Amino acid sequence: MKKTILLTAAALAMTGGLMACGNAQTETAGSSTGETPSGETAESSASQTDGWEPSGTVSLIVPAGAGGDTDLTARIFAQYAKEKTGHDFVVVNTNGAAGSVAANQVLEAAPDGQTALFGHCLLSVANIAGITDYNFEAFKLGPNFAKNPAQQFYVNADKYADLDEFLEAAKAAPGTLKACTEVGAYTYYELLAFEKATGIDLDLVDAGSASDKIAAMLGGQVDLMPGTYMLNKDYLEAGQFVCLGAPTAVKYEMLGDIPTFTEQGIDLAFPDTDYSFYFPKETPDEAVEYFDKLTKELLDDPEVQQALTDLDVIPYYLNPEDAYANDEATYQAIKEVADGLENQ
Numbered sequence: 001m002k003k004t005i006l007l008t009a010a011a012l013a014m015t016g017g018l019m020a021c022g023n024a025q026t027e028t029a030g031s032s033t034g035e036t037p038s039g040e041t042a043e044s045s046a047s048q049t050d051g052w053e054p055s056g057t058v059s060l061i062v063p064a065g066a067g068g069d070t071d072l073t074a075r076i077f078a079q080y081a082k083e084k085t086g087h088d089f090v091v092v093n094t095n096g097a098a099g100s101v102a103a104n105q106v107l108e109a110a111p112d113g114q115t116a117l118f119g120h121c122l123l124s125v126a127n128i129a130g131i132t133d134y135n136f137e138a139f140k141l142g143p144n145f146a147k148n149p150a151q152q153f154y155v156n157a158d159k160y161a162d163l164d165e166f167l168e169a170a171k172a173a174p175g176t177l178k179a180c181t182e183v184g185a186y187t188y189y190e191l192l193a194f195e196k197a198t199g200i201d202l203d204l205v206d207a208g209s210a211s212d213k214i215a216a217m218l219g220g221q222v223d224l225m226p227g228t229y230m231l232n233k234d235y236l237e238a239g240q241f242v243c244l245g246a247p248t249a250v251k252y253e254m255l256g257d258i259p260t261f262t263e264q265g266i267d268l269a270f271p272d273t274d275y276s277f278y279f280p281k282e283t284p285d286e287a288v289e290y291f292d293k294l295t296k297e298l299l300d301d302p303e304v305q306q307a308l309t310d311l312d313v314i315p316y317y318l319n320p321e322d323a324y325a326n327d328e329a330t331y332q333a334i335k336e337v338a339d340g341l342e343n344q
Contacts, residue, residue: 052113052286057088059109060118060277063102066093068210069228069313073146073275074118076307080298091118099123100132103278107138111280113287116142120273124331125186128338136327142277142288143295144318144326146308149252150270151187151226153194153244154235156217163244163264166224170200179224180207180216187226189337190247190270196340197261197268217241229255230312248272254312271330274316276323292320 060078064070071093078089094102099122109115117123117139127135160166170177179202181187191204207213207222210231216222218240235241245261246252249269261268277291298304299317308315318326 052284052290054085054087054114054290055112056114057090058113059090059092059115061092061094061102061106061115063094063099063117063119063122065095065209069148069230069273069311070119070275072311073308073313076304076311077118077145077295077298080301080304080307081294084297084301085294097126097131100126103132103134106278106280107134109280111282111284113279113283113290115280116291117278118145118275119278120148120275121186121271121327121330121334123278124327124334125189128189128331128335129183129185135331136278136324138281139278140281140283140288141320141324141327142279143292143320144274144276144316144323145295145299146275147314147316148228148230148273148275149255149314150247150272151190151228152232152246152255152258154217154225154227154232154241155223155244156220157240157242159220159223160242160244162242166244167198167200169223170198170202174201175203177223178203178205178221179226180205180213180222181226182206182208186273186334189334190226191224192341193268193270193337194247194261196337197266228312229258233312252314254309254314271333274318274323274326274330275313276318276327288320 058081060074062071062074071091074091078091081087081089094105096102099119102119103117103123103126106115106117123132123134123136123139126132155166160169166177179191181191181204183206188204191202195202202224205222207216207225210227213222213225213227214231214235217225218235224244232241232243236243243258245264245266246255246258247261247268247270248255249262251260251263277295279288296317299315305315
C-alpha cells in the first residue's frame, strides 16, 4: 500500500513542481569588488589557474527553498568562493518534485561550467521513487563540499520520553503512530528502514517542508519526525523535542550526546547526506577541475571550516571520482530499501 501511495503522489508532485519552475528565487553572494579579504586581486588568488575560468556569474541551483541546510551550505560556498576568486556565484532556489525540477534545469543548461546543481542524494531518491528516469549518472560529478549526518528521529517530549517508550507505543498500535515525511523523499526510505529494523508499522504522512514538519510536531499532529540537527537543536535544548537516535554508521561529535541506533541495539545505519556539485554531462573536464581545486582550497581555510561548523554542517571534501563512488554506494543502499518494499 505504501508503494502505491508513494508513486501516485510522486506523479502529482512532479506535475506541480514543473508548473512552479518559473518561481525560482535568485540571490548573489558576496560583493563585486574583485578583491579577496586580504586585499589581493582575483587574478592573484591561489585558486586561479592558466586553464578554465568562469566567463560570468556561476549559478548554483539548489533543489530546496531558502533557509534550509542545503541552501545555507550553498551560500557559504558562494560567499567564500566569491571572496577567493572575485567571480560571482549565485544561489538559485528551485523547489519541486523531490528535486527533479532543479535537476532538469541543470540538465538543460549549457554545459559550459557556469551552471551546477548543488545538492545530495535526492537525485538517486527521485529515480528510485519513480519520479525521474535518471539518477546521478546523468550528470558529471564535481567535488563534495560538506556532510550532514543521516537525519535523526525526533519526537515531542510531551508524548514520549525515549526510544523504548516510543517503540512500545508503536507496537501496541500498529499502523497508528504518524511519522512525517515528504513524497518521494530521502526521509521516506529512511523511515522504511527504521520500520524494518525495529519491527514496527507506522503511518507515513506527507507533512511538507522541514518547517511544516516541525510545526506539526509542536502541534502534536505527528508522533515522529526525521530531521537535521541544525533545525532541531533549539527544540532539544528547550526540552520540547526528544531525539530517539541517529541512524548513522559512526557517532558524530556534532550531534553531542545523541546516541546512534546501533548503540541502542538496533541495526540501522542510513546514508548521510553529502553535498556535491552536479554539472551537465558534457561540461569540460577543465571546468570541473576548477571547482575541485577551489573546493579543496576553501575547505583548507579555517574560516570556511568554522562557518560550516557554526551552521552544524561538517566540512567534508571528496574529489569528483570519490564523490561519484559515494553517490553510487548511496544509490544502492536506498534502492535496497525500496526493493525490500516491493517484495513485501
